């Protein structure tokens with residue numbers, strides 16, 4: 001049985017939908033903290049069990065019968081995130097799974113200024129030592145995050161952001177389809193995958209120009225210092241830790257940590273992945 005965690009989240013939900021196109025529902029088990037969030041899956045014949053990475057006992061039952069477990073990385077950072085991932089990997093091993101898969105990031109590295117990246121690198125060190133076959137999916141940066149960073153600028157016509165670097169923004173939908181393909185084919189990747197990215201990288205200068213072209217409204221990109229941008233976020237109510245995390249993203253982008261493009265995603269999908277230009281067209285076209 002293939003077990004997918006995080007099935008209440010945006011990526012996990014899309015992976016489950018893609019898996020149901022590839023394998024019978026009876027071979028799929030999903031694990032969520034609150035099964036009420038995904039009642040429709042039970043009706044489709046998918047095994048739904050409650051499991052929390054912070055409650056290893058719950059995982060023993062949730063992962064029972066697993067051949068592969070997909071551990072979706074948690075939405076927190078720091079030591080807690082790595083501990084939760086460690087507990088999930090350990091539970092997959094205890095359940096007798098032959099392979100554990102993990103949603104890592106193309107920018108995973110211990111010395112990154114973007115806090116989730118050292119967590120992913122630390123989790124990968126655990127995967128290397130866990131004694132199980134593993135696949136760490138080096139997912140591209142979510143295009144949804146770029147849209148969120150552009151949201152206000154798209155409304156006001158002035159996109160205030162710190163200096164950045166190119167990022168190969170990639171959609172949840174494409175990453176979900178790739179993860180389902182890897183899971184359903186007993187994995188064509190052993191260890192860390194190549195970066196799973198769209199075929200084009202953009203900086204916010206070019207995204208502002210593309211948005212201008214699509215909407216016919218001038219979207220001006222204005223570069224501000226990290227400090228000024230951070231102050232502005234905090235003054236609008238963002239917690240300081242979240243503002244620091246976002247500044248860290250820009251620092252890592254400036255170093256080129258998210259700029260790589262790689263054909264691996266295209267070859268897994270058998271078609272061109274959506275680029276950030278496609279996403280802006282789909283979102284902004286009148």
Ligand SMILES: NC(=O)c1ccc[n+]([C@@H]2O[C@H](COP(=O)([O-])OP(=O)(O)OC[C@H]3O[C@@H](n4cnc5c(N)ncnc54)[C@H](OP(=O)(O)O)[C@@H]3O)[C@@H](O)[C@H]2O)c1
Pocket residue numbers: 005006007008009010011012032033034037051052053054072073074075076084103104105139140141142145
């Ligand atoms: N590649 C990228 O650019 C990028 C960007 C942002 C985040 N990410 C990572 O990718 C992950 C998936 O993305 P997403 O968009 O699907 O995020 P999401 O919608 O926030 O989903 C996160 C999922 O993690 C689950 N989760 C959190 N804590 C858990 C725990 N202790 N035990 C079990 N499950 C737990 C959540 O369950 P509940 O519904 O119970 O809360 C939810 O299903 C994120 O969590 C994050 O680690 C990647």
